[in-house]
Amino acid sequence: MHTINRNSPCWCGSGLKYKKCHYDFDQKLNVIRSQGHIVPDHDIIKTPRQIEGIRESAKVNIAVLDYVAEHIRAGITTEEIDRWVFEQTARYGAVPAPLNYEGFPKSVCTSINEVVCHGIPSSEEVLKDGDIINVDCSTIRNGYYSDSSRMFLIGDVSEEKRRLVEVTKKAMELGLEQVKPWGFLGDMGQAVNDYASANGFSVVRDIGGHGVGLSFHEEPWVSYVSSRGTDMLMVPGMMFTIEPMINLGTWEVTIDEGDGWTVRTADGKPSAQWEIQVLVTEDGHEVIAY
Numbered sequence: 001m002h003t004i005n006r007n008s009p010c011w012c013g014s015g016l017k018y019k020k021c022h023y024d025f026d027q028k029l030n031v032i033r034s035q036g037h038i039v040p041d042h043d044i045i046k047t048p049r050q051i052e053g054i055r056e057s058a059k060v061n062i063a064v065l066d067y068v069a070e071h072i073r074a075g076i077t078t079e080e081i082d083r084w085v086f087e088q089t090a091r092y093g094a095v096p097a098p099l100n101y102e103g104f105p106k107s108v109c110t111s112i113n114e115v116v117c118h119g120i121p122s123s124e125e126v127l128k129d130g131d132i133i134n135v136d137c138s139t140i141r142n143g144y145y146s147d148s149s150r151m152f153l154i155g156d157v158s159e160e161k162r163r164l165v166e167v168t169k170k171a172m173e174l175g176l177e178q179v180k181p182w183g184f185l186g187d188m189g190q191a192v193n194d195y196a197s198a199n200g201f202s203v204v205r206d207i208g209g210h211g212v213g214l215s216f217h218e219e220p221w222v223s224y225v226s227s228r229g230t231d232m233l234m235v236p237g238m239m240f241t242i243e244p245m246i247n248l249g250t251w252e253v254t255i256d257e258g259d260g261w262t263v264r265t266a267d268g269k270p271s272a273q274w275e276i277q278v279l280v281t282e283d284g285h286e287v288i289a290y
């Protein structure tokens, strides 16, 4: 990227000459890199055209989650949620991204109570009064990826679990407030961790968020226990997920040896997660999927 001629077309595809487009931007990035920071590669900076495609994908993801929100209730199986997600996504001419992703067998992740994430829908698993469940949807539409998840309370949920779900949502929102160009991902991560910790909960460390848009999981890997001023620099056109997993007890987790997917809290206590997909804009951020 340092060899590009100032009069050549810009790498961003705008059609403008490099010197009239991202030249100053790249100079600024070089300075910040030389100060020891991690800066994004060009390939994770989305063009306006790509952002438009990703927004279209996210519309489907949001509609599918809205459908789930309207129909989820005690007595249904997580297999039924999987069917809804597959059918609703197909209705919009899109494909659920989890299906066959690295061998994942279903269209959506359904994670109940002590399941932290990547729960596999099953006809044996029935939602019951008092459960909390995360439904994590991801969509591919015209080659563009979107990813978001929500928590649902089933029937009469204990005060403790309800507080966990609320604090997790608020932690995600406080992280979002930190998303703006020329800040660092650690600004967001620290905001999440500070709020969760202040409320007596712990943030999962071994699993994080990710860049998303042109593929399912892109750079950077996103931590929610990071520190202000560290991790990758945020610049306009970057897109990633804020998806903290917050536990009532220990942050430690295990992966099911039988299915190779299901992540649970090590102490068996409940866990909650909310996920949004966010774009860094010129003056702040835009929520793409929620």
Ligand code: MF3
Binding pocket: 097, 098, 099, 101, 104, 109, 118, 136, 137, 138, 147, 148
């Ligand atoms: N939204 C989840 C993630 O980004 C979905 C994982 S799908 C799976 O990790 F196939 F990997 F389970």
Ligand code: CO
Binding pocket: 147, 209, 210, 241, 243, 275
């Ligand atoms: Co994700």
